[in-house]
Amino acid sequence: MVAGASGDRAAEDLTARARIRDAALRLFAERGIDGASIRDIAAEAGVSSGLVRHHFGSKEALRDACDSYAMDRLDEIRGELFREGHINSGFMIETHPAVMRLQRYLARSMMDGSDRATAMFDRNLRLGEEWIAQQGITVTDPRAYMGVMMVMQMGLFTMHEQLSRVLGADVRETEGYVRMARGLVDFYSHALLSPEIAAELHATLERLQHGSPTGGARHTARPKEYDDDRGDPR
Amino acid sequence: MVAGASGDRAAEDLTARARIRDAALRLFAERGIDGASIRDIAAEAGVSSGLVRHHFGSKEALRDACDSYAMDRLDEIRGELFREGHINSGFMIETHPAVMRLQRYLARSMMDGSDRATAMFDRNLRLGEEWIAQQGITVTDPRAYMGVMMVMQMGLFTMHEQLSRVLGADVRETEGYVRMARGLVDFYSHALLSPEIAAELHATLERLQHGSPTGGARHTARPKEYDDDRGDPR
C-alpha cells in the first residue's frame, strides 16, 4: 500500500539529509527554484545552511536530487495505486493527493528549466501518443491533442493554490480533492463543443493556416513591442 | 480592428515609459516577477535602471502598472474580437495569439501573488458560473467544474514554452497556434470518459468523501514530511 512505501523510507527520512530534501521539495514547489533560498530550506529543515551544501554540494545539485526523488517516488506510487486498483481511470491517478504534491514540484521545476523534468514530460507525451493510437481515438493532430491535454492538466498543479482558494479547501486534502476531482470528472465526461461547432472551428483554423499573410514572422524574431498584432487572424 | 487598438497607443508606446512597461510584461512573463530584475528590464527597454524607478516608483508599482495594462488591453481585444466575430467559441478567444501574451503574463503574475490578477480570476470564475447556469449545463459542482476548467486552461499559458517546444513552433505565432488550437478543439469536442465510467468515478468519490478516516488533517496544519500519505483514499 502507499503507506508502506513511505514506511520503507521512514528510517532514512529521519536523517537531516532527507529533511532537507523534503523541505526543498516543499519550498521549491511553493516559491519556485529561485524563490526558495538555501537558507530558507535549511531553516525549514531545522539545520544550518552549511549542512545543505555539505550534503548536496550546490543548489543545482539539490534541485537535481529533488527531481530524481520526485520522479522515482511518483513511479512507485503510481504503480502501487494502479496495482491496488484504487483508481478507475488513468487520468485520476495524476491528481491523487499523494501524487499531486510531487507533480506540483515537477511542474514547477520544469517551468523553471529542469532538463530532467522536461525529459519526463517528453516521455509521458510519447506514452500518451501511443495510448491514443491504441485506444483508436481519432484526432486531427495526436501530438497537439496530447500536448494540450498534458499542459492543461499541469494547470491543476501550478495553479493549485488558486484552485484551493476558490474551492475553500486544500486540494491536497480529502475535502478539496474530492471537489476538484468531481469537477475534473464532469469536465472529462462532457463534450463542451458540439460536432457542428467543432467542425466550424476546424474549418476556421484551416483557413487561418493557409490564407494568413502573417506567416513571415517567426518565433525566433523577438518583437519590439509586447502587444504587436501579427497574430491577427483576419 | 485589433491593429487599430494598438495603433491608438502607438504614439504613447514610443515613449520610454511604454517601452519599459512592454519590456517588463515580456520579462515578467518569461522569468517570473522575482526572476526579472529592474536592471534586466531597463536594459531590454534600452534605458537606465534609474529611469524605471523614476517612472514607476518601485518594482511592485511597475508590476501593478503591468497588471492594469494587461487587464485593460485584454478587455479591449476581447471586445474587438467578439464584435468582429472572428472567433466562433468563447473558449477560443482566450487562446487567440494576441490575447495569449497578455494571458500568459497575468497567469504568471497571479502565480507570483498578484491581488489584482487574483481578483480578475475570481471575477471570471463568477462569470463562468453564471454562464453555466444560463446554458443549462448540469454538473455536480458548478464552482469546482468552472475552477478546474479555468486553471487547466491556464496551463496553456504557464506551460506555453514546453508546448511550443513539443509542437515545434511557437504557439504565439500562426503555425504553432493553429496546431495548438486544433488539439484544443479536439479536446473540447470529445468526451474522454464514458457516462458509465464517469458514474463509477463519482461513486468512488462519494465513498471517499464520507467514509474516509483521514479527514482529521486540515490544510492549515503543515505536514512534517513532504510525501506523507494522509491522503490515502483507502
Add this chain to the structure above:
DNA sequence: CGACGGGCTACACGTGTGTATAGTGTGCTG
C-alpha cells in the same frame, strides 16, 4: 586511549538585487 572521519555549525567573501540620491541635459515658459 588516541586518531580519524563524517555530520554539522559559524562566519567570511563576492555578486546581484531593490532602493536612494545627486547630478546632467534639454525644452518650455515668463
Add this chain to the structure above:
DNA sequence: CAGCACACTATACACACGTGTAGCCCGTCG
C-alpha cells in the same frame, strides 16, 4: 535670457543570495 520642470543617468548603499572555509562534536576503529 533666466528659471524651472522634466526625462534621464551615474553612483552608492544596505541587504540577501550562493558559495567557500575553518573548525567543533562525537561515535568508531586500531
